[in-house]
Amino acid sequence: MGERPRWVTLYDPRVPYARASDDTALYYEVHGDGEQTLLLLPGQSNGHHWWNSARPDFDSVFRTVVLDYRGIGDSDKPDTDSYSTKGFALDALAVLDDVGAERVHVYGTSMGGRVAQWLAAEHAERVDRLVLGCTSPGSPHGIERGENVRRALGQRDARAARHALLELMYTPEWMAANPGPYNTIGVRGTPSHVLRRHRRASAEHDSWDALPSITAPTLVVHGTDDVFNPTENAPLLAKRIPGARMELIAGARHAYFEEFRSVASPLVLDFLTEVS
Template sequence: MPYARTTDDTALYYEVHGEGEHTLLLLAGQSNSHHWWDCARPDFDAVFRTIVLDYRGIGRSDKPDTNSYSTRGFAADVLAVLDHLGAGRVHVYGTSMGGRVAQWLAADHPERVGRLVLGCTSPGAPHGVERDDEVRRALAQPDAKAARRALLELMYTPDWLATHPGPYNTIGERGTPGHVLRRHRKASADHDSWAALPAITAPTLVVHGTDDRFNPTANAPLLAERIPDARMELIEGARHAYFEEFRAVASPLVLDFLTT
């Protein structure tokens, strides 16, 4: 299996698809594996060499129970994968927590990022807009089935759920150890890139669904205004998993940005 080693010798699983001249790195959401991109990735494989990976703790990657989990640390891990593959300058498309990781990659290593797409993401709690208490209560309820249903309804519209029974690759990787889930939640909750965002030099597209309550839509203009010359596109009616349910709109939008 293909693995890269980080500076602390953590093994990270990755996959490479497509045969394009340029490389696109796809970064998944919190506690999710590379399967997060299974639906949309083929749209990009036709144009790019795509890289997907499992964060530390997730999927086939090592699962250390250490204080090594942070969005900035995940960006350093991503850089180890790119170095292992000999990938120099790449385009980066990160969604949800993957967008937070992508922010650090672009800010800390501008020479490695060609174009940047930030989907359904946030600059972090200190300056961003957090989900409301109703959403928090729905996700924290003790009935596991009800909490799962609440999460699905935050990701997808009722019409989509009625016609797509699953499996769903965007609601967390099954079998993930408890210590990893806790550390991923903390990494995402502690994210604060606000001071670094003006240092991003890559042409940037910010994409968000208009009906996203999981990561409120109000974060999109905050990012677009904070990152120099960033452009914002809102997808009408979309919830958090816009890139899957609204793939017919989102993929062409992103491809056009990445190829022009």
């Protein structure tokens, strides 16, 4: 027999995997012991570690589910045209089915917020309450990052590009006090074909026409100093989703949920636990 491709997961029966509709193995973890399930969705080219800092704030109240997107971490890494924000939403449903969660709260940040939009718009029966953090409706209606940001991230010097990404995520003051490691800047060892397909999936997202169909109570959260995913996207989403409310966190950049955790987590918890 030939050697298995390096992007195919070798199953360990002790580790939780769900199977997507195309048989892709999807790694996930379940934490907490609350009666209500909360699905936490990470950003582009990231996995469950994205939530390491903030997740404990929710574990005491909910059963939290975190996952590795296809291509990331311990999930399979197919080199196929199976990567899209709609497709990631279907993968998330496969995970929820595997843990037996019929109706859940969903909190997605960055690209995870784009995935969460499709969950709420196209699978409304599965979503109780929805939180969209530092995200956008996508092109052509969303506000795109500036050319200066693209140039900074596209530098050939990998260390300079990494530093530019960190400065988009966190304030210099916070980085000085928290030297890492940082769980929001990608998963080490991710294959180039996955990075390329994740970038395309996020870039091609366009939920504009679907947003008015969202019926779940929705909270839109964004940092006022986010230029990675410009803050102007927050009011676009809040106005487009019926009944949505918006909260802006002063001084926060893209990773508001980590650096401004003491503000963001209670804000989200209050929303998720309020009595309708």
